[in-house]
Amino acid sequence: MTDTELAEPPDDEGRRAAGLLRPYAGGFAAVIVLQVIGAVAGLAPLLAVVEVGRVLLAPDPVDHGHVRLVVAAGAIGLLAKLLFTAAAAGVGHLLDGRVQLALRRQLAARLGRVPIGWLSRRRSGELAKLVGEDVGAVHPFIAHTPGELASAFVVPLVSLVYLFTVDWRLTLITLIPVVAAVALVPLMMTPARLREQADFDTAMTRIAISVLEFVQGIAVVKAFGGGERAHREFRVAADDFVAVFHRWVHGISPIAAGMQLVLSPPFVLLTVLTGGVALISGGGTAPADLLPFLLLGLGLTAPVAALGHGFDELQAARRAVGRIRDVLAVPPLPEPANPAVPHGHRVELRDVRFAYEPGRDVLRGIDLVLEPGTVTALVGPSGSGKSTLVQLLPRFADPTSGSVRLGGVDLRELDSRELYRQVSFVFQDVRLLRASVADNIALAVPDAGPEEVVRAARLANVHDRVLELPRGYETVIGEDARLSGGEAQRVALARALLADTPVLVLDEATSFADPRTEQAVRRALDTLREDRTVLVIAHRPETVLGADAVAVLEDGVIVEHGRPDELLDRDGRFAAIWRSRQAADSAGGGQRL
Secondary structure: OOHHHHOOOHHHHHHHHHHHHHHHHHHHHHHHHHHHHHHHHOHHHHHHHHHHHHHHHOOOOOOHHHHHHHHHHHHHHHHHHHHHHHHHHHHHHHHHHHHHHHHHHHHHHHHOOOOHHHHHOOOHHHHHHHHHHHHHOOHHHHHHHHHHHHHHHHHHHHHHHHHHHHOHHHHHHHOHHHHHHHHHHHHHHOHHHHHHHHHHHHHHHHHHHHHHHHHHOHHHHHHHOOHHHHHHHHHHHHHHHHHHHHHHHHHHHHHHHHHHHHHOHHHHHHHHHHHHHHHHHOOOOOHHHHHHHHHHHHHHHHHHHHHHHOHHHHHHHHHHHHHHHHHHOOOOOOOOOOOOOOOOOOEEEEEEEEEEEOOEEEEEEEEEEEOOOEEEEEEOOOOOOHHHHHOOOOOOOOOOEEEEEEOOEEHHHOOHHHHHHHEEEEOOOOOOOOOEHHHHHOOOOOOOOHHHHHHHHHHOOOHHHHHOOOOHHHOEEOOOEOOOHHHHHHHHHHHHHHHOOOEEEEEOOOOOOOHHHHHHHHHHHHHHOOOOEEEEEOOOHHHHHOOOEEEEEEOOEEEEEEOHHHHHHHOOHHHHHHHHHHHHHHOOOOOOO
């Protein structure tokens, strides 16, 4: 999110928050009604004390029956307050859990459908903070604010109605602390304060990103001695946060201190006593009439003080809801109104161009045909656009121009469910679920039987390793055992093989594999090619030579395409890459194609 978005006026944020939470209006209404009943019932003990005091201070004989009735009414009111406020809190927290779960599901669904270009411009720490901290920040907005707002308005209103019937002049005096506190609220909403709050959020995001990236890259940092630089980046983010925090506290603390002062019980009591003594001395009111103002005066300010204490959390929640809504508003890849059905699984890329940013093409005029029953190897130097190209086949993004077609149908005309029944993929950066090995393999085919899961694992050469795990296929990854990068890739490959789709895309899916494993995977590919269209980013010569066709990609352009032996005979770019690999092998090194 940009600073401009973070510093959006509060009215806009309020409207965006209301729109996002509108489906839960019934739950919010229940919380407010319960809280209002509890808040009003909570006045009964105070009014009972006032009434008993006035009876005892009156010159007439004490009516003990009336006193007992008043005390009983106060006790019943206290019990009702406890019951209804507890119910309001319980319903509010249940509602909070539902909303947070729904928001995280909506975010996961939307992030799974947004164009990859949008994701590529955002750092993982930013999205992690959004799904974790920002969703968690709505807790006070949902679980506490409705009840506190109800109390802040209803309790003073009911109290004022009663106090006006006793003495309107003393009522106005009792309102002085409340009016003073309310007058300070606009000072917390000035553009300068909003900018400071936005800077605070931005600084927190930078710290979250720097910590996440440092932890994720700790192995590289240790291996290559970049610890000082990595620590320096974190220290810079932390120092920036300290500076922003000091500036924010320096601006807000005088206002917050002023609000706490005028709403504090000593200040309220001093104000009421000063005004009350003046009126009593002048004969304008009876001494017994001062008692309700001393008790209910505190009741007038307590809800406003509670709301003021949560003001920062409320503002943070509003901004968090705004950022969540921004992400949910990102347009997903469009779905066709009338989906088409592919005829066969021939894949064609026609004059495909793609750019993550306007004017900076990553792919330029790609023309490529992948025939059914063939394996096509994609080779080229790092940064040539290989991963971007293969990510167009499962439609992680749409081409800027041109088309990607499956069975004669543009992918944009296919329903996403139909597309993923036709295309499966294994990418270099594998993420496995915290679930059993069997569940991870059967992710795309939940009703697959154990025999099918084992067959896919055998094809991916991971079956023997799974049997070595504590509970075999029931081993929970991340709890019972951890898998290496190569093992995780083989589990992901088994998942793709079990999906049994006509088109299989492998983005360096054996980059962590040892030669024996890759040989087993090549045998699996030989089995698959009989009835599948396979596109694989290859980095070992053996994989390339076993392919039916090779496409050499450089700077976003296919510079060579043909059978491996034909390309070697041409003595072009592919042959140069091959000779480089041979020379590296002779020198004892290694190079990827």
